[in-house]
Amino acid sequence: xxxxxxxxxxxxxxxxxxxxxxxxxxxxxxxxxxxxxxxxxxxxxxxxxxxxxxxxxxxxxxxxxxxxxxxxxxxxxxxxxxxxxxxxxxxxxxxxxxxxxxxxxxxxxxxxxxxxxxxxxxxxxxxxxxxxxxxxxxxxxxxxxxxxxxxxxxxxxxxxxxxxxxxxxxxxxxxxxxxxxxxxxxxxxxxxxxxxxxxxxxxxxxxxxxxxxxxxxxxxxxxxxxxxxxxxxxxxxxxxxxxxxxxxxxxxxxxxxxxxxxxxxxxxxxxxxxxxxxxxxxxxxxx
Amino acid sequence: xxxxxxxxxxxxxxxxxxxxxxxxxxxxxxxxxxxxxxxxxxxxxxxxxxxxxxxxxxxxxxxxxxxxxxxxxxxxxxxxxxxxxxxxxxxxxxxxxxxxxxxxxxxxxxxxxxxxxxxxxxxxxxxxxxxxxxxxxxxxxxxxxxxxxxxxxxxxxxxxxxxxxxxxxxxxxxxxxxxxxxxxxxxxxxxxxxxxxxxxxxxxxxxxxxxxxxxxxxxxxxxxxxxxxxxxxxxxxxxxxxxxxxxxxxxxxxxxxxxxxxxxxxxxx
Numbered sequence: 001x002x003x004x005x006x007x008x009x010x011x012x013x014x015x016x017x018x019x020x021x022x023x024x025x026x027x028x029x030x031x032x033x034x035x036x037x038x039x040x041x042x043x044x045x046x047x048x049x050x051x052x053x054x055x056x057x058x059x060x061x062x063x064x065x066x067x068x069x070x071x072x073x074x075x076x077x078x079x080x081x082x083x084x085x086x087x088x089x090x091x092x093x094x095x096x097x098x099x100x101x102x103x104x105x106x107x108x109x110x111x112x113x114x115x116x117x118x119x120x121x122x123x124x125x126x127x128x129x130x131x132x133x134x135x136x137x138x139x140x141x142x143x144x145x146x147x148x149x150x151x152x153x154x155x156x157x158x159x160x161x162x163x164x165x166x167x168x169x170x171x172x173x174x175x176x177x178x179x180x181x182x183x184x185x186x187x188x189x190x191x192x193x194x195x196x197x198x199x200x201x202x203x204x205x206x207x208x209x210x211x212x213x214x215x216x217x218x219x220x221x222x223x224x225x226x227x228x229x230x231x232x233x234x235x236x237x238x239x240x241x242x243x244x245x246x247x248x249x250x251x252x253x254x255x256x257x258x259x260x261x262x263x264x265x266x267x268x269x270x271x272x273x274x275x276x277x278x279x280x281x282x283x284x285x286x287x
Numbered sequence: 288x289x290x291x292x293x294x295x296x297x298x299x300x301x302x303x304x305x306x307x308x309x310x311x312x313x314x315x316x317x318x319x320x321x322x323x324x325x326x327x328x329x330x331x332x333x334x335x336x337x338x339x340x341x342x343x344x345x346x347x348x349x350x351x352x353x354x355x356x357x358x359x360x361x362x363x364x365x366x367x368x369x370x371x372x373x374x375x376x377x378x379x380x381x382x383x384x385x386x387x388x389x390x391x392x393x394x395x396x397x398x399x400x401x402x403x404x405x406x407x408x409x410x411x412x413x414x415x416x417x418x419x420x421x422x423x424x425x426x427x428x429x430x431x432x433x434x435x436x437x438x439x440x441x442x443x444x445x446x447x448x449x450x451x452x453x454x455x456x457x458x459x460x461x462x463x464x465x466x467x468x469x470x471x472x473x474x475x476x477x478x479x480x481x482x483x484x485x486x487x488x489x490x491x492x493x494x495x496x497x498x499x500x501x502x503x504x505x506x507x508x509x510x511x512x513x514x515x516x517x518x519x520x521x522x523x524x525x526x527x528x529x530x531x532x533x534x535x536x537x538x539x540x541x542x543x544x545x546x547x548x549x550x551x552x553x554x555x556x
Contacts, residue, residue, distance in 0.1 A: 018299060057467050080473060088471040096468040098493035108490070112473030143497075157472060 002030035003197055004054060004165055009063035011049055023049040025221040036191055038208035039201040040244055041218030047201055050218065051167050055086035084113050087163030091170045093154035102153050103138040109161040127159040130190040132182065148179040159190055167199040172207065184211060205247040209268035230266045249273050298416040304346040305417045309426035311533040315540045316414045323403055326547040328554040332402055338543045339406050348416050356412040357405060364404055371397035420452040429527060442518025465494045
């Protein structure tokens with residue numbers, strides 16, 4: 001069964017004023033448990049609005065959101081429990097830090113869930129470990145950390161709630177390449193440990209190609225496609241048409257295919273390309 | 288949602304009134320207010336009403352918007368009306384119960400007051416509906432500029448107003464974002480007991496203060512990088528220019544004002 005499902009989800013901003021705008025337009029999709037999903041789309045394509053529906057921060061103008069097959073708006077008083085099931089990390093989450101110590105900031109979410117101290121401690125330390133924060137940082141003030149560390153503390157704050165679905169809105173925005181790779185690596189650590197579903201919004205096709213099982217593409221408020229990574233990047237032409245991009249290495253192999261060198265497979269990471277090239281070269285060399 | 292609050296109440300459009308010079312609009316609004324207060328009789332008020340109706344129609348702003356601006360002042364209106372209704376003792380008694388009585392004068396005065404205040408609200412909200420806050424402060428700066436001779440910091444005041452107005456939407460957006468982020472972590476802000484809500488407010492205020500200081504600092508640096516050093520000798524991107532339509536609007540308003548004064552003298556008891 002799908003862990004998260006939307007049915008004809010529609011959201012319109014500022015109804016009845018000159019600023020009226022439909023940000024999400026009849027989106028229906030099903031997300032399976034345990035996958036890592038990349039979310040792509042232009043600024044203003046509705047992806048941020050869409051993900052804010054998943055944990056009930058926005059309520060749809062029409063349509064439904066189901067988690068574990070249950071409409072989340074059926075019981076309005078229980079919407080807080082939905083937020084414990086679906087964790088959302090916003091863009092630039094370091095601006096939401098407020099506690100005196102790193103430990104207490106990460107513990108804020110679990111505490112709101114009403115967990116006991118021992119469980120809170122376990123969760124805080126485990127997520128801190130996943131995200132690469134050493135234990136001596138725990139008693140420091142979050143405001144004296146570096147930008148990348150602050151970002152990781154904020155992400156850990158949501159991870160520590162151990163939501164069944166974790167959504168991250170551009171977790172690598174504004175970081176240098178090393179910081180970017182590190183954060184993605186840490187998110188993958190967390191995924192390996194918990195096996196929870198993870199959605200990551202990103203503008204970097206290279207990043208998405210490196211982790212995603214499936215890709216969700218939004219365009220002008222509509223669901224453009226939601227499919228396995230291979231199938232999505234195979235539609236490179238259509239993706240470029242809506243102003244998005246495919247990984248550079250995919251473009252290189254697309255061009256090679258056009259010129260008559262067909263490897264018979266879609267390539268979207270440099271690592272895989274290297275492997276494929278070496279293998280082919282060896283085979284050719286043996287001939 | 289917090290974002291839905293409109294502050295400054297600007298309602299974009301391109302009507303005759305939208306295009307008027309903001310300086311003239313401020314002056315015209317002042318004349319309009321004086322006009323409402325000089326005319327002490329119902330016929331005067333009728334002229335004011337005609338003028339208001341005319342401007343509302345020209346502005347093409349939906350009547351609904353004016354109802355919205357009157358709504359928060361309803362209690363005030365009601366109290367004014369009730370006080371006048373029961374406390375004016377002169378004139379023929381219409382209704383009496385023990386020591387409470389309603390007189391003809393009381394009724395007419397309270398009715399008069401309600402109409403006057405409603406017209407006042409509509410007239411002044413028309414100014415803010417048709418003028419963006421930034422142009423409004425520009426105009427205020429120009430209108431107050433004679434005070435510079437008295438060493439009154441007109442430019443600084445206008446700049447502070449502009450910055451404050453400019454950052455209201457930004458801060459609202461920021462608050463909204465931080466609230467959403469803390470709600471996503473299970474903070475009870477709209478729900479829960481008073482004490483939990485107050486506690487959770489800290490999780491919003493601390494980040495908000497930090498980001499406001501950061502923004503102020505960044506803005507100051509950015510202004511200094513562009514060699515801002517006060518209003519002395521500074522030229523403007525948008526020059527306020529008065530056109531013939533501004534003078535026409537002013538003339539029409541003055542005619543209405545004159546007629547109101549004349550009618551007021553004639554109809555005075």
